[in-house]
Amino acid sequence: MHHEIGLISTIAIGLVYALIGGYVAKRVGLPPLVGYLLAGVVVGPYTPGFVADTKLAPQLAEIGVILLMFGVGMHFSLRDLLAVRNVALPGALLQIPFAVALTCGVTSLWGWNLGPSLIIGLALSVASTVVLLRALEAHGILDSASGRIAIGWLVVEDIVTVLILVLLPALADSLHGQPVSMVSADHNPATGQLLLPVGILLGKFLGFILFMLLIGARLLRWLLERVAATNSRELFTLAVVVAAIGIGFGASELFGLSFALGAFVAGLVVGESGHHHQAATELQPLQDAFAALFFVAMGMLFDPSILVREPLRVLAVVAIIVLGKFVATFLIVRLLRHPTGTALTIAAGLAQIGEFSFILADVGVTLRLLPAEGQSLIVAGALLSITLNSFLLRAARAIQNRTELPVPA
Secondary structure, eight states, rough: OOOOHHHHHHHHHHHHHHHHHHHHHTTTOOOOOOHHHHHHHSSSSSSOOOOOOOHHHHHHHHHHHHHHHHHHHHOOOOOHHHTTTTHHHHHHHHHHHHHHHHHHHHHHHHHHHHHHHHHHHHHHSSSHHHHHHHHHHHTTTTHHHHHHHHHHHHHHHHHHHHHHHHHHHHHHHHHOOOOOOOEEEETTTTHHHHHHHHHHHHHHHHHHHIIIIIHHHHHHHHHHHHHHHHHHHHHHHHHHHHHHHHHHHHHHHHHHHOHHHHHHHHHHHHHOOOOOOOHHHHHHHHHHHHHHHHHHHHHHOOOTTHHOHHHHHHHHHHHHHHHIHHHHHHHHHHHHOOOOHHHHHHHHHHHHOOOHHHHHHHHHHTOOSSSSHHHHHHHHHHHHHHHHHHHHHHHHHHHHHTTTTOOOO
């Protein structure tokens, strides 16, 4: 009897290559995530040898994003988010347009139209939750002031990205063939038509938040308390996974929001339930495994030949991510009256891209707004920026530690 083993082979080969790549990366002083991405390149369709299922891999990656966003929600309470709103909210809302404008300026020199320029600009403006969370944990600053601001900043970026993903289909027709200079709303014939979908989206978002605050939070706390009372570790783990994936799925199906946003809100609720330490401990192995599969799936999208065909464009993309975003974030944090060391650490942590950038690229390709070359440029930018990020953050932390040393009496 023959069985369809596409799922099993994709998971098995993906994890094996991720282990090898992650081990080699760690041994040479790089984050394991770089090894996971390179593992995806090896099993992807652009390199010889075994090719993993390119349809199943993104679904496995989605589970990884859900579990990781759930973990972020557990680590970052709503009180912490509100505490950093004065810097995270204006900071993200200023940095995103800056990155998009900078990218559009560069792509106009390449002869690109407005559609692909906006997609790649938005993709380069959003940092990776996975990379940032892992980096903050590695440096022991997840619960520091810098860590809370960086995570809050990233949450605002994620919410903005979700809004953009909903609006892109409505904008697609008006963006096709327009030059980069057509960036004013006054020249966009679809501006008036966007008011309705924006209003509907905001209504769904508020409806989901109200549902979770009034009903979902109570049901989730009740469920966790009952399961925890059984003293069954496996049942508690299952309950946490059900909360993460179930609420993420419900947010998508019932409210039209992203899986990741639903999982993040679920994590916030669990974080306030009194069971977040146990939940974080039980969920960590699953988060690690599916995070590896996520980055393997993203690596499969990368065509290595672009490094030879378009080296200057790759360098330009990396410069926007690592230098452009770093300088913009640093200046914004300093203008908001935070210390130089804190500004350096936040800027360094956010000077990379990841999962939401890949999602934006995929949507752009589906809507025929982004060419395959653009997707490869985004993955190349992610690979190189993640590789450089650990060194950049390490240098920023060293400067912060020196500048914040107490002055001897």
